[in-house]
Amino acid sequence: MANDGLEWEKLVDGLRPLGEAMRKRVPERLRHDPQVMAESMRLLLAGLSRASSDAMVGDRRHPMFVPELNIAQNIFQPNADTIYKSCLIEKGGSYLLRGDRGTVRMVILAQMGPDTLRTGKHHPLLGQIDFDDLATGEDGSFEVVISPVRPSGYEGDWFRLEPDCEKLMVRIVACDWGVEREPRFGIARLDVEAAKGRPAAAQLHEAFAEMPGITSVCALAFPTHVEELRDEGYINRFKIFDVSQMSGLAGQFYYECAYELAEDEALISEVNVPDSYKYWSIILTNDLYETTDWYNNQSSLNDMQGLVDEDGVFRTVISARDPGVHNWLDISGYPTGAIQGRWFEASEKPMPTLRKVQLADILEHLPESTRRVSPQQRAIALRNRRLSAQMRIIW
Template identity: 35%
Template sequence: MMSKMDDASLLVPSRWRDYMEQLAPLAENIAALSKRSHDEQWAGELHQFLYSQISVGYLFMTSDPQYPEFMPYYNHLFRQGFPNPDDTLSQAVIDDHGTYQISGFRGGARIVSLQLGGDVGSVARMLDDPKSPVGRSRGVFDLDSARLADDGAFEILLSPERPPGYEGDWWKLEPETTAVIIRQRHYDWINEIDGRFAIQRLDVPAVKPRSSPQDIDRALRGIAHYIETYGKVTFEGASTRHLRAGPSNVFTCKDYSDFGGLANQAFVEGMFALADDEALIIESAVPDRCGYWGFHLTDDFWQSIDWVNRQSSLNGHTARIDGDGKLRIVVSARDPGVPNWLDTAGRQAGFVYGRWTDASEYPTPHVVKVGIDDVPGHLPPDTPVVTAREREAVIRARRRAVQMRHRW
């Protein structure tokens, strides 16, 4: 008779091969969805993208709505879904029948919001099927609307119904809500200190039971499904919809509040298509009143371009406003030697995203493509010149500031 130890010795490699076989075809399937030519650089970045998705999939497929905790959402490590470099996002998976306590300390970010909606997996499914209600935003709450102590401490109860006699801060948990997301939006990365946040479910025992083999198996098998869904969304869905939407180097303003954006926010978006010796000059009025604004670049994987080691984003704190009150930004692969440069990191194509939040108006920028050597002639004469040494100092300060922020 075979012992349990012998059973396990046979089961482990068999099941491991099964998990790996689920992942094996993903690269080929996703590569086939891309509408662009493939080269060695692109292939390397595709594999990097897939490994990052394994990390994201593991975090969220193994999350437990009975015993949730805030996990890294779209950030420097997981840059998919065009995250705003000024945002630090954390997600906890929840059950729409549960009672949850969210508590902590606000911190010093410019904006801190709690958003109820879909988890990362359901958002991917929703983008794949825009008519699906799964994953849509079910409320965004400014944390400043809660009762904050002098030190920024707060406590919020989240449940389908307000408990009888409960007089503290309470937010309704709507049906089909599968996640709560905390967004901290910073202007000054080094001086606006991150908050601290915790979540726990109150209607379950405090001690978490050991996960069953069936639950573990279900979660691990879900990773491949998540990656395939998100890859399809990225390469066949979102990027293709952008390509069909209009020509490159033209911007529009859109509302993404249903897809996880803030309700009082307009997205500026457009594709850039530039040769190595070309630049895009973005010119825009700046609203008289604006709680936040910023612009950043993404690649054609729908990932924000590395904002730690490149100046691929600017905001109302870091950008320079010209003497006539207008914002002018230069997008290019080569450094044009001006303060407001967005670095494409050598990419000839990608997307530009901007955000006007809580603003008196939501302007659509004017865009013009020029030769990189002609950039100075399209900017005001008093535009400062940034030397290579000054740029290096800016990048080093940027890298230090990013590492000071909470990222995981």
């Protein structure tokens, strides 16, 4: 690649059209809302942040896990309980993963390819590895090789690398934030020399040239999703959300809808919890399909945070103002947005019901045994939530 000294300007010029692209992508109903448009810029910055990680340290011959989705890279509507990390790999390579499994609820590695961030198209997973299936030491240590064929003489954990795999992504799901021990792990290539050396200028410029495209895919993929739910009539009414062709995990079932609430209204979600499951949760998003800030608001609940009533029903109150009950989802200043729930490896896949009531009458629609929460208790709970969420490892 010829170097004319203007590579930075070329990068900026490549990013410049994304402002207009985003303005056109934001639903027409929202384009004149200055707050939404500021949030759309935040979404572009989150996409640029994601693109920057690969540009700076991504190397298929010497892979390294980098943040994929989290509170700071709030793209593709991340699950509140999940930290996502990924690394680029070279097809046909041999890779060693070593680390400490930790005590979080789930750690699952997915083989991916082609990469959505680079193609702009969704693809189903090529395979997944549950870290619970790995042999671990008493201290949680593990080691696994992922390669086209098992290395000669290697007797440890091994999984076949799918021929089209060009990216690995790990989902780390924790339900008791700040208490469960987060995993630690690294990856090394077994079939190249260990030393990386100095990257060539052409290699760096190739990585920089990908940034506008990756930023575009990250930021422009889903700003219309909530509006599409509204147009389909799924306002305050759930539908199945099939992500099996969009890198969704096998064994996971999603439901979602758009919501619309006035300041004095509340939605009550009710669902019979399955007899067995590995994990479940419910979260909120804004109109651009960014997950509502779950660090600083009670805008998500999982199977440890939420309370199931004595009759086996999980009831959630969704509202703008605190209803004074434990299972509250705070819309956090967004009168419209989306609600999404998921079941993972559950014995059943129930679809919750939703009904709208007046917030002032909320206790009339809930069991007498519903856990009440005072303003003082809520303040303490939110402070603890904020601290616990920050104890998770996202970088």
